[in-house]
Amino acid sequence: MTNLSDAGVSGAVDDSHLAEKKLSSDEILVGNFLQIRRDTVSLPDCRHTTREYVVHPGAVMIVALLDDGQVVLERQYRYPLHAVMIEFPAGKLDAGESSFECARRELREETGYTAREWAKAGVLHPAIAYSTEFIDIWFARGLTPGEQQLDSGEFLEVFSATPEELMKWCASGWVTDAKTLTGMLWLSNMLSGAWTLEWQTA
């Protein structure tokens, strides 16, 4: 068992015994929504296998803090799970759009809010075995309400809760969305002062 702590966060670690190399790549599905590729790869022991994965443009999530300390949340029907899920606002990058532009657009379109200050917290990868998706985690504060501008065919409900309520719902199993649970890790560490954010004016 290796102890990595000596290597530090910069991670000067030799990964040649783990890495896989692309030999060829094919688009095997272009759906209405999903694009799937299958690559042939060389494993660390030089044998060949295939890797199949969703090609995703990337996304953002916004932890938006109201002046009264509550956070902005959504309830949305998620078809693959046949359930309404509680989530932080989120959405996919449009072609050519920056992560920050996307965060401002998605917050405004889905919830109506615009924010005076923004901070990029980090990034998460939801399904590392079979998707290229990343989700940039943004915090927003100094919120001004406005009108939702939902896409055609988009149905969601906006509400708010205190961080304590949301944390209780995470513990009880009412909130199970991985990006929202990850947002809660950031929110609780930010509120306790353990993790800090660099705020910028929009």
Added chain:
Amino acid sequence: MTNLSDAGVSGAVDDSHLAEKKLSSDEILVGNFLQIRRDTVSLPDCRHTTREYVVHPGAVMIVALLDDGQVVLERQYRYPLHAVMIEFPAGKLDAGESSFECARRELREETGYTAREWAKAGVLHPAIAYSTEFIDIWFARGLTPGEQQLDSGEFLEVFSATPEELMKWCASGWVTDAKTLTGMLWLSNMLSGAWTLEWQTA
């Protein structure tokens, strides 16, 4: 904006304005690894659209606590991201296998450890827009080391770190895997005493 806190965790909430109904379902890809379906659905406004998603058998993740307070971690190359990721041990359910059986098997096969006590913490859904995958979150303690039994073509490195080290790597952006970040939310709340677990003997 609805305030859901009155509804409570049991959630006696009317979702008819959000729910989508399945009209038909087709398998549109049966890959070596990925299975994709496309369903035609009726939206809340009665218009029709399609939903495409990965059909997944479900998985488990194990937060395994060593007697010295460290946790068992893995480094594994994740092809869709072309990077070695730091993760809690995890794996997919075999056909007919229970979540608990899978957790014991995956911990033993991937890390060599067997555990005297287990606790089911919760569940997370990694990619709610396009996958049926759930990941049951298990905690294990009273660990005894043994021999790894990796599958053919499986390459991973087992190591250990303190919860404080792992939390630092989450804050710095070295750990970005959503299941591992969610495990960290559970671990930190468990260690602080805010969230409790019901332990059972294996």
